[in-house]
Amino acid sequence: MIMMNSKAQLAVDVIAKVAEGRLTIANATKLLNKSRRTIERYLHRYRKVGVQFIVHGNTGKAPVNKTPDNLKETVQQLIREKYYDLNLLHLADMLEANEHIAVKRETLRCWAHDIHHVKRAKRRRSRVHKHRERMEAAGLMLQMDGSPHRWFGNKKSCLIAAIDDATSELFAEFFPSETTAGCLKVLRTIIEKRGVFKTLYVDRAGIFGGPKRSNFSQMQRACEELGIEIIFASSPQGKGRVERAFDTLQDRLIPELRLNGITDMISANSYLQHVFIPQFWHKKLTVKSKLKNSEYKPLPPHINLDDICVIKQYRKIRNDHTFSYGNKFYFIESPIKHSIAHQKIEIRSLSQGKFNAYFAGRQLKINEVVEPIKASMEDIEIQKKLDVLALADKLGNVSEASRLSGVSRDTIYRHRRLIKQGGIDALRRQETPNHRHLNRTEEEIEKLVIEFSLQNPHLGQAQVSRQLRANYSVEISPAGVRYIWLRENMNTAALRLAKLELLPKSA
Template identity: 75%
Template sequence: MIVMDSKAQLTVDIIAKVAEHKMTIVNAAKLLNKSRRTIERYLQQYLKVGIQFVVHRNTGKAPVNKTPDSLKRQVQALIKEKYFDVNLLHLAELLEVNEHILVKRETLRSWAHNIHHVKRAKRRRAKARKRRERMESPGLLLQMDGSPHRWFGDKKSCLIAMIDDATSEVHAEFFPSETTVGCLKVMRDCIESKGLFKALYVDRAGIFGGPKRCNFSQMQRACEELGIEIIFANSPQGKGRVERAFNTFQDRLVPELRLNNIKDMASANAYLKHVFIPQFWQSQIQVKAKDRASEFTPLPTHINLDDICVIKEHRKIRNDHTFSYGNKLYLIDSPLKYSIANQKIEVRNTSKKGFTAYFAARRLQVSEVVETSKFDTEELEIQKKLDVLALAEKLGNISEASRLSGVSRDTIYRHLKLVKEGGADALKRQETPNLRHKNCVDLDVEKTVINFSLEHPHLGQQKVALQLNARYGLDISPNGVRGIWLREKMNTTALRVEKSLSLLKTA
């Protein structure tokens, strides 16, 4: 059976007419848009094999360069199970490096489309923006930002990055969140490795100053001391270099951290600095600047980054040369010729070394002031009891001491007895479970209330009191029921249900 389309059917009809001498070869060539030689070849084949000439001889045969189906199934299984969050370009690289499978781009794209597993970028209608050319030399402008994301493990962390606008050279590190300390550390690492740069391009977040911090922040102060100018972007697209860098990091770094089973921050930072940036970023993303002359300047010898890349705050000195910091009181121990009361000192806080205090660029020796602790609650209660006993001894009349202090005579007699037997320590509250107050209900009544409440945990205190009075003739008030519930920690329906279930399990 020969299946032909409309084009093949037209070719057969015209060649048949040529064979029957109803049409010339010249006209057939014009109708089929073929050369005379092709029509003659078609005619020879038609006279030899009939209408089968129109069917190509390779029809139904597998191409010589066809990729095996087993390889296709293997790659699709790897996409579903292992590389499900990787884009196509990254997928081709990982297959070649990790699985030693080399597949052409279009073949891999068609295989991924067949299983509906293609990672697509989020697209939205964008505004028309004017293109800004890169800076001509490295070190003229660096962009900085942080990207909170679930980079590794189950918790979110923040990747703080700085990228050179001229070359796309990147300096980055993971932190628990986007903080001033993290930004200062990344900037310090960049300065130590490359040198001082001219300007820093950032957004209007509070960390970098701007209107949210009344045009002051620790980052802004550090940049001013280093001679670095801060430029605030009016939109994310203004610092698009670092924004697009985060897209690349999220697209490539997250799958690689997962494939290498990295779930802690130390390992993630090590992989980022020693593997990802040197092997991928520097070879495929980083570019050469138009002007090879670097604008990075060496750090002057008189500048100490330990004194600049820290959190600096100011505290006012009290008249006794003390100041408060971190909810603690500190005393200045350094020998001073004159008083510095009411003056402000500079407190430099580092996360590893604690803090140091400076006045007029001179480091001060400080020590923590340990204040005397006040009496605790139990000691106050004992002191009150002893004061009442002292009042009774002074007046020589227990009744008068009871009237003046508001303590009953029975309590005063009991405290006197305890002091005679064991001294002042005997006045401490004794936690004895067997000691019951004289106003407590009988143990049998309490057990009945507990058992009935556990059998009917959804009844309230008033209904429980009514039911006990009707069934067992117990004269107990709703407040008495609630008092028993509070002592037994079963004052809510959930607690009573939980306690009844635990009793059933133990039984």
């Protein structure tokens, strides 16, 4: 049985009429829109096999270039288990590089759709922004920003990146967070590799200065010293090149770090600098600038990046040539001919909390000023007790030591026993939780004050004192009432009402 569509049925009818002599070959070519040679072939096959001439010879046969089914199953299994977070283009690259499997893009797309596993791009409605052409030469403008994300492992880290607006050349490094030190390090890397560029295009984050920092920051100061102009973007779309770079990095770099088992920052930076950027980014995503001449300028010989790409702070020098930094005092030991009191000293922060001090471009030798620690009142009392015991031992007469020091003989003997039992620490005042001061109000009166205050929360301390004296014959001053309230955290009417609500209903 042969299934034919309308076009095939027309071809069969026309060729049958030609074979019967009811239709000429010239008219058949017009009806079927075929050449005379094709009609003659159809006629020859019709006379030989009948209506089966209309069936193509390759029908039912597998194409010569058909991809094997086992390869399809292998690729789909790899997508499910290993490459589940890659887009199609990245997936094709990884299959060819790691698995040595080369599959055409459309074939790979069909296989991924069959298992409903296609990573789709985010679609957002956005405002229409005017297109801006790239800069004409490399080094005219670089865009810089930071992207906090879970790049590797379970903890968030920040990728600080800068991209050349003309060529899309990328400079990037991972840091624990977006800090001034990280931005300065990336800036230094750019200058060491390429040279000093013209402008830096950034957002209005406080790290880069702007209104949030009263137009001052360490990055802004470093750029001014290098002759780099900072331009602040009014919107994220303004520096869209670095924003789109982060989209690509999050889409491709994160899966590659996962596939390579990278979970620490050192390994991630190594992979980023030696594998991802040179082998993928610079080979596939960079472009040539319109002008061949680069605007990167070599660093002048008299400029030292160690003096610029560092966090600088300033402190005022006191009359005795000391200054404070980090809640500590430091003394300037360098020999100075004239006094520099009331001048500003420059502090350059180093790693691990260390720093160097500079004045007029000269590094100073400094030492920390160690101030004596004042003894507490309790330590002073213990020392007095030890002095009395030492006096008694020196005189060999406790009575004479008692007369000279004014301390009773019983106290001296008790202090001796305490030292024998527990050492000097035994002389400290030991108070048990139930210990009550001698001048403290009696416990029964305290309970009465608390109970009466909760029954009459609107009364003040003077009224409570007066009514307790009149109704219960209890002598307690208004100050005594207030001390009890403070200990029980009920010194306001609102606190007394709140405590009353917490008491059982029967009370």
